[in-house]
Amino acid sequence: xDARGPISTALLxxxxxxxxxxxxxxxxxxxxxxxDCRAALQPPEPAGHHLVTPPAxxxxxxxxxxxxxxxxDYAGVPKTALHALxxxxxxxxxxxxxxxxxxxxxxxxxxxxxxxxSGAMLETLVVPSSRSAFRLRGYxxxxxxxxxxxxxxxxxxxxxxxxxxxxxxxxGVEERWANLxxxxxxxxxxxxxxxxxxxxxxxxxxxxxxxxxxxAEAGGAIVWGSAALAxxxxxxxxxxxxxxxxxxxxxxxxxxxxxxxxxxxxxxxxD
Ligand SMILES: [Zn+2]
Numbered sequence: 001x002d003a004r005g006p007i008s009t010a011l012l013x014x015x016x017x018x019x020x021x022x023x024x025x026x027x028x029x030x031x032x033x034x035x036d037c038r039a040a041l042q043p044p045e046p047a048g049h050h051l052v053t054p055p056a057x058x059x060x061x062x063x064x065x066x067x068x069x070x071x072x073d074y075a076g077v078p079k080t081a082l083h084a085l086x087x088x089x090x091x092x093x094x095x096x097x098x099x100x101x102x103x104x105x106x107x108x109x110x111x112x113x114x115x116x117x118s119g120a121m122l123e124t125l126v127v128p129s130s131r132s133a134f135r136l137r138g139y140x141x142x143x144x145x146x147x148x149x150x151x152x153x154x155x156x157x158x159x160x161x162x163x164x165x166x167x168x169x170x171x172g173v174e175e176r177w178a179n180l181x182x183x184x185x186x187x188x189x190x191x192x193x194x195x196x197x198x199x200x201x202x203x204x205x206x207x208x209x210x211x212x213x214x215x216a217e218a219g220g221a222i223v224w225g226s227a228a229l230a231x232x233x234x235x236x237x238x239x240x241x242x243x244x245x246x247x248x249x250x251x252x253x254x255x256x257x258x259x260x261x262x263x264x265x266x267x268x269x270x271d
Contacts, residue, residue, distance in 0.1 A: 052206030098148025186219020
């Protein structure tokens, strides 16, 4: 569904000579996301569904699972394209990725909506960017993805980080939990009485989502579930952490293998 006419296509071809770009999904020479990668980023039906649960060691304190809907596995073209968007400013990748996120949000809303009290309205709440990630990018990538996600529920805001975090990417499951615990808070009474669907781009252990749920509930909100563009189980973990986490995964889609493409700026920031 490309609305570019012949004139703008010619213009883009001209610009590509001056500013050569590679496909954000596979690195092939192209003006933007190539046709193959665009095909690999087609929204799956249905989205994957998964119950985010804390590791066994924390189950007594945070035992409730949080339903998660996600569009794709965090691998291949979606992974490379999302990385290019977040770390190399490849905004052309936002549109196909945003549509994927939209599928997950839509299916979450369809599944959760009937369970709400009559008259209640489910609102989305984007997981906030950590301070360091926001400083680095100047925007929240999930917000830009939602711009392409199609019709959406109303958006609520009202969570913020109250302290700096270590880079989650280098941490194991238990370390992520310790790093995140108490790091998010609800802003005044903004979330009181609101019915929320938490939205993030990539979910790994789910520790970020569960910390956001804790903070939102402390602020008086009711958190019904979560939606993400992608889900990954790839995280360093000890044997004791292998139990009780990441149950009943179902993965649809995933795209072709493009993981060998190295990130262009290489700066790692928080999930
Ligand atoms: Zn490509």
